Amino acid sequence: xxxxxxxxxxxxxxxxxxxxxxxxxxxxxxxxxxxxxxxxxxxxxxxxxxxxxxxxxxxxxxxxxxxxxxxxxxxxxxxxxxxxxxxxxxxxxxxxxxxxxxxxxxxxxxxxxxxxxxxxxxxxxxxxxxxxxxxxxxxxxxxxxxxxxxxxxxxxxxxxxxxxxxxxxxxxxxxxxxxxxxxxxxxxxxxxxxxxxxxxxxxxxxxxxxxxxxxxxxxxxxxxxxxxxxxxxxxxxxxxxxxxxxxxxxxxxxxxxxxx
Amino acid sequence: xxxxxxxxxxxxxxxxxxxxxxxxxxxxxxxxxxxxxxxxxxxxxxxxxxxxxxxxxxxxxxxxxxxxxxxxxxxxxxxxxxxxxxxxxxxxxxxxxxxxxxxxxxxxxxxxxxxxxxxxxxxxxxxxxxxxxxxxxxxxxxxxxxxxxxxxxxxxxxxxxxxxxxxxxxxxxxxxxxxxxxxxxxxxxxxxxxxxxxxxxxxxxxxxxxxxxxxxxxxxxxxxxxxxxxxxxxxxxxxxxxxxxxxxxxxxxxxxxxxxxxxxxxxxxxxxxxxxxxxxxxxxxxxxxxxxxxxxxxxxxxxxxxxxxxxxxxxxxxxxxxxxxxxxxxxxxxxxxxxxxxxxxxxxxxxxxxxxxx
Numbered sequence: 115x116x117x118x119x120x121x122x123x124x125x126x127x128x129x130x131x132x133x134x135x136x137x138x139x140x141x142x143x144x145x146x147x148x149x150x151x152x153x154x155x156x157x158x159x160x161x162x163x164x165x166x167x168x169x170x171x172x173x174x175x176x177x178x179x180x181x182x183x184x185x186x187x188x189x190x191x192x193x194x195x196x197x198x199x200x201x202x203x204x205x206x207x208x209x210x211x212x213x214x215x216x217x218x219x220x221x222x223x224x225x226x227x228x229x230x231x232x233x234x235x236x237x238x239x240x241x242x243x244x245x246x247x248x249x250x251x252x253x254x255x256x257x258x259x260x261x262x263x264x265x266x267x268x269x270x271x272x273x274x275x276x277x278x279x280x281x282x283x284x285x286x287x288x289x290x291x292x293x294x295x296x297x298x299x300x301x302x303x304x305x306x307x308x309x310x311x312x313x314x315x316x317x318x319x320x321x322x323x324x325x326x327x328x329x330x331x332x333x334x335x336x337x338x339x340x341x342x343x344x345x346x347x348x349x350x351x352x353x354x355x356x357x358x359x360x361x362x363x364x365x366x367x368x369x370x371x372x373x374x
Numbered sequence: 375x376x377x378x379x380x381x382x383x384x385x386x387x388x389x390x391x392x393x394x395x396x397x398x399x400x401x402x403x404x405x406x407x408x409x410x411x412x413x414x415x416x417x418x419x420x421x422x423x424x425x426x427x428x429x430x431x432x433x434x435x436x437x438x439x440x441x442x443x444x445x446x447x448x449x450x451x452x453x454x455x456x457x458x459x460x461x462x463x464x465x466x467x468x469x470x471x472x473x474x475x476x477x478x479x480x481x482x483x484x485x486x487x488x489x490x491x492x493x494x495x496x497x498x499x500x501x502x503x504x505x506x507x508x509x510x511x512x513x514x515x516x517x518x519x520x521x522x523x524x525x526x527x528x529x530x531x532x533x534x535x536x537x538x539x540x541x542x543x544x545x546x547x548x549x550x551x552x553x554x555x556x557x558x559x560x561x562x563x564x565x566x567x568x569x570x571x572x573x574x575x576x577x578x579x580x581x582x583x584x585x586x587x588x589x590x591x592x593x594x595x596x597x598x599x600x601x602x603x604x605x606x607x608x609x610x611x612x613x614x615x616x617x618x619x620x621x622x623x624x625x626x627x628x629x630x631x632x633x634x635x636x637x638x639x640x641x642x643x644x645x646x647x648x649x650x651x652x653x654x655x656x657x658x659x660x661x662x663x664x665x666x667x668x669x670x671x672x673x674x675x676x677x678x679x680x681x682x683x684x685x686x687x688x689x690x691x692x693x694x695x696x697x698x699x700x701x702x703x704x705x706x707x708x709x710x711x712x713x714x715x716x717x718x719x720x721x722x723x724x725x726x727x728x729x730x731x732x
Contacts, residue, residue: 126581157574159445162585171583177572179444180585182467185437188429192441192449193572195425196399200574218437221430 124150128172135335137325138166140292141234142173144302145203149176152309158201159193161186163215165207166240184215187222190229201312203230209239212248212274219278226283226317230308233274233320236327237346244330248272251349256330271349275322279355285317286357289350291324293339297352304354310365311357319357324350379556384519385410385452385549388478388542389418391526392450394561397476398424399449401438403431403457406490407546408480411452432457436464436477443473444584446571448530452478454546455496456487458504465539466505469601470586474533474566476526477511478542480549483684483711491711492546492632497688500543501660508598510605512540512612513659515630519553525657527561534566536608543659545684547632547713608661615663619652620670625726627653628667628693629682632713637682640719649727652676659689667696678726679703682719684712704731 124146132138149155158176162168164183171178181189186204194202211219211233219231238256239245245258249271253262263271279287286308290301301323308319324346326338333341382390389411392400400415412428419426425442429435435451442449453461458479468475479500483493500513512532516522522544529540572582588594616634619641620626629637634655644651654670656663670676678701681690690705697703706722708714725731 156576159572159574161441168587169585169589171581171585175575175581177574177582178584179441179572180471180583180587181440182437182463185433185440185464188434188437189441189444191427191434192399192401192438192443193445194441195427195438196442196445196447196449197573217430218434221434225427 122147122150124155124175125173126175130173132166133329135326135328135338136166137236137292137323138234140298141232141301141323141325142170144298145232145305146174148302148305148309152306154201154309157199158203159197161190161193161202161204163204163206163210165210167205167207167234168241170205184210184213185218186210187215187218187227187229187231191222191225191227194227194229201230201309203232205232206234207240208233208235208237208247208249212272220281223278223281223284223318223320226285228312228315229318230312231318231320232305233322234325235274235322235350236325238327238330240327240330249274251345273350275320275355278320283318284320284356286311286319286360287322288354288357289322289324289352291342291347291352293343307357307360307362310362311360314365316360322350324352379554381552382519382555383410383550383552384522384544385480386414387519387522387555388452388526389414391523392476392530393418393422394557395448395527395530396563397448397450397530398422399442399447400425401427401429401435401442401449401451402453403429403435405454405457407482407549408452408454408478410549411478411480432460433463436461439475439477440464440468440471440473443468443475444471444572446568446573448534450476450478452480454480454482455484455493458496458499462499462505465511466507466509467586468539469505469509469511470507471584472537473584474537475539476529476533476542477539478544481543481545483709489711490546492548492684492713493709493711494545494631494633494684495686495688495709496543497659497683497685500541501662509601510538510608510660512536512538512608513543514540515543515657515659516548517631517634517655519548519551519555522548523555523557531562531564532612534564536604538604543631545632546711612658613661613663613665614657615666616655616657617653617666619650620654620673620676621652622675623650623652624675624677625649625651625680625723626670626676627651627680627682628656628689629653630656630659630689633682633684636714636716637719640716640723643716643720644723647724649723651723656689662692662696664692664696667693668698671697671700676701680722680726681705682714683707685709
């Protein structure tokens with residue numbers, strides 16, 4: 115019988131520990147598929163961070179390094195400077211990247227560090243049970259904003275992609291979501307664009323994924339998906355914030371020509 | 375072997391030694407009084423095609439070290455006390471993930487922002503852990519610019535051999551001091567295979583994972599036992615110290631690095647007064663040379679120990695543990711960036727000799 119679909123070789127056989135309805139599984143899959151399709155699985159080092167994906171290194175079939183909370187872009191810098199011809203990516207949540215690791219991500223981008231950051235924004239701390247994140251929406255109830263996030267008391271959400279896109283060193287920044295097939299295909303394209311930017315040495319690249327967290331949002335998976343569409347996207351509009359002019363179709367080709 | 379002697383500043387010699395040891399990755403953040411290490415690296419590392427990154431903070435610098443070490447490189451960072459405090463998180467992770475790296479602490483006086491003058495007040499932080507968890511760093515305390523050179527080269531060999539962080543513990547005096555240094559034609563570089571490094575699979579059947587997290591308590595305990603076995607081996611094999619005059623000394627001084635330099639002169643002055651003083655100078659602060667101190671405590675000729683430090687008395691606790699109550703252990707220290715004078719130490723020796731010291 116013909117195989118019409120199989121698990122990508124970019125993932126190991128270890129079963130995911132993620133909650134039902136969480137988008138980490140989809141994001142893992144499209145990154146892993148992209149590594150295989152682009153032929154870079156053997157040449158990639160991933161950097162796991164702290165949060166629900168602390169052990170993403172057990173799922174991605176590439177070599178991997180686990181980093182301290184927020185420090186993944188610094189760790190990735192050390193790896194990439196050592197292994198200049200390899201692909202290095204970080205996989206970070208919003209608490210990791212947008213709170214404790216703000217300095218590391220901003221400066222990695224400002225240096226134009228030739229790494230890729232995959233940033234998963236689910237507007238909440240997942241692993242530590244639903245605390246307010248820098249990306250938590252105004253009015254959103256979390257375990258540390260039990261009366262809803264109040265701007266006068268807890269400030270405003272950070273739009274990371276818009277922020278990073280202001281930096282000259284950032285070559286490609288795109289925000290995507292995974293609510294349906296079309297968006298997932300689009301997200302996968304963004305992942306590949308980010309890898310291509312790194313391969314071509316254009317600078318720092320980042321893809322922000324809007325993701326659900328049914329467990330900590332206290333919602334059913336379908337409800338969570340609707341909440342993401344209705345509440346998160348207005349605060350975090352989808353689209354490419356940096357690198358709109360890059361000719362991705364010919365990017366790899368130009369690179370290949372330069373090498374030959 | 376030694377071909378040329380050049381006059382160089384301690385901090386610059388550390389950087390030169392690292393380059394000679396094959397270190398091609400340096401990540402740092404500016405802080406006085408270690409800045410010359412960074413300045414030297416900023417120029418020379420780029421000239422030879424290595425990596426120099428001025429990080430956004432000490433926290434980032436040590437994590438860049440973590441990344442480069444994970445990728446199999448020889449890597450170094452340098453800083454001074456407040457900066458080393460910031461690096462402790464990364465140092466703990468380096469210990470947990472068993473990565474080889476060299477960190478230099480040109481100690482200044484604390485606590486807090488403190489001052490920029492020399493101190494040995496980071497002894498506890500360096501030798502007892504510093505960051506969270508049960509771990510050790512190999513801590514080396516050179517006492518001259520020549521030793522800074524030789525021991526920095528050796529630090530990289532030790533780091534690679536034991537897959538751990540080796541700390542060079544100097545102080546503002548040593549870092550800023552200029553002395554002649556004789557460089558070798560060829561460095562004794564120990565090449566260690568790193569099949570564990572995350573370099574990209576490149577055809578390997580399995581993927582390498584560098585991590586310090588073990589969620590299962592039994593796994594984490596097993597990991598800790600492995601680490602402790604390693605530390606025990608190091609305690610048995612890597613203790614370094616210098617000892618002189620102990621065989622007929624009435625008083626044995628314990629002092630490391632800059633303090634030992636001052637004490638050397640005092641020992642000569644005491645001899646002129648007819649007081650026999652010897653010295654045990656720890657070169658490795660961890661593993662600590664407990665055995666030679668214990669052996670000296672057992673000698674009939676040794677009546678007392680005198681520990682001299684640029685602190686309120688930190689290493690003296692390890693000296694007392696080694697002496698184990700067999701002989702009195704006296705202490706004299708200066709703080710705030712001040713150095714003890716020869717006169718101050720000599721007066722202390724005379725007081726001990728005359729039985730006036732309590």
